[in-house]
Amino acid sequence: MKEGPDIAYVAALIGEPARANMLTALMSGKALTVSELAEEAGVTIQTASAHLSRMEEGRLLRPRKQGRHKYFALASDDVAHVLEALMGLAAGAGHLRKRTGPKDETLRHARVCYNHLAGEMGTRLYESLVSRGFLGAVEEGLILTEDGAAFVTGFGIGLDVLREKKVPLCRECLDWSERRPHLAGSLGRAFLGRFEALSWARRDQTSRAILFSARGDAAFGQVFPSGT
Incomplete structure (x- = not known):
């Protein structure tokens, strides 16, 4: 071509x-x-x-x-999405740069993907929102439903501010370790910021890992139950 x-x-x-x-x-x-x-x-x-x-x-x-x-x-976010997708492609094809270890398990559980939550906790967040009808798929991509908007606002996230941003509100990002989508876009970033503000989680200063406290992990499970 x-x-x-x-x-x-x-x-x-x-x-x-x-x-x-x-x-x-x-x-x-x-x-x-x-x-x-x-x-x-x-x-x-x-x-x-x-x-x-x-x-x-x-x-x-x-x-x-x-x-x-x-x-x-x-x-931009677009560069991050391409990199995460390439990581998923490489991992799925078995092209790994080192053997797995404790640090890898921490990254697989929860990590930052540029500005939003990824790993097991990221896909759990995404799947919980989808299973309860808070996120929906349309031809143009991913949307936040009316019920989802009410839930997000109740969780302490200001939607009006997010909708003023130039980046998409909701966006799927293929998780390289889970091989399933997690939530990107300005809403994905806002959720991660909210988890930090609530002291549910903090960023590891030496890696991309997101560390959830025992209290934060329990609260996360209550607010974002697994889909059935």
């Missing part, structure tokens, strides 16, 4: 191992410096800078300066 989007260009940007490691590190949702990303990729700062420039030109990354430091973050 000689016309249309150049997927080979984007795939080449993502596919280089050092760049793939940098992009994966940025799936935590944090902006990282060149030196931090160089460490993640196992390359020199000079090499990392060259990789980052290419990804910035390809609009995969968004740079920003703060004082003397330059930080990099993923350019």
Whole structure:
């Protein structure tokens, strides 16, 4: 095909191992410096800078300066969704970079996918909302129903603010470890923020893991019961 989007260009940007490691590190949702990303990729700062420039030109990354430091973050939700989908494809095909261990189990249970909840807890959230008719599928994608809107508002999330945002309110994201959808979009981000505000969960500062307390895990099960 000689016309249309150049997927080979984007795939080449993502596919280089050092760049793939940098992009994966940025799936935590944090902006990282060149030196931090160089460490993640196992390359020199000079090499990392060259990789980052290419990804910035390809609009995969968004740079920003703060004082003397330059930080990099993923350019958009779309980049994060592509990366999560590729992780799922690689995991499903058996292309794993290391053997599983305790840290992997923690990430599989609950982790941040750029800005929303993923892993077992993320798919449980999604499936609970769908089973109770709070989320519905239409030709255009995923929608929040009237009953869902009432539930979300009652849970302390301001829908009016979310609907003003440019990103979709609800969006499916294929979970790489569960191989089932979890909730993305501004609503997915808001749910994660609400869990943190309620002290149900906190982010592990050394990884992408989301750590639920015993109280938070119990409360989550009551508010978001498993579908039948």
